[in-house]
Amino acid sequence: NLAGSQLENWVNAQLYARADDTSRAGASFLNLLANQLTVPQDEVNGAARHVLGTDLQCSLGGEYVYDTDLARWTSTAYLGHPLPPGFTVPDPTAAPPGYVAPFMVWFRGMDATVTQYSDRLVADAVIVMAHKR
Numbered sequence: 001n002l003a004g005s006q007l008e009n010w011v012n013a014q015l016y017a018r019a020d021d022t023s024r025a026g027a028s029f030l031n032l033l034a035n036q037l038t039v040p041q042d043e044v045n046g047a048a049r050h051v052l053g054t055d056l057q058c059s060l061g062g063e064y065v066y067d068t069d070l071a072r073w074t075s076t077a078y079l080g081h082p083l084p085p086g087f088t089v090p091d092p093t094a095a096p097p098g099y100v101a102p103f104m105v106w107f108r109g110m111d112a113t114v115t116q117y118s119d120r121l122v123a124d125a126v127i128v129m130a131h132k133r
Contacts, residue, residue: 015101030073
């Protein structure tokens, strides 16, 4: 169980860093559609939906929007504008205060074994989850 363990903050930070990378990749994909394929800005979400077969979702829970000041797609989940003078850039790998990765909300532990044979890999896992009441 990671909740309350010494690894909890580290795992949460790793999950945040991955979600942040994924969110920025989504914005980059929208920018590529607009810039490389010259899709008009007002049609980019529809083009992404057509290519992916579903709506593009920000992994940090934000919404993808076009920032006219920076002339690029960004997410409302992270800072889309340069910081004012005198402010320092926060560590991009650190989860912001209060961030809890969705995985950390329900994951409570795991017992797993993996056996490698010459022709196959066999995994057996039991995952313990917290249930919402």
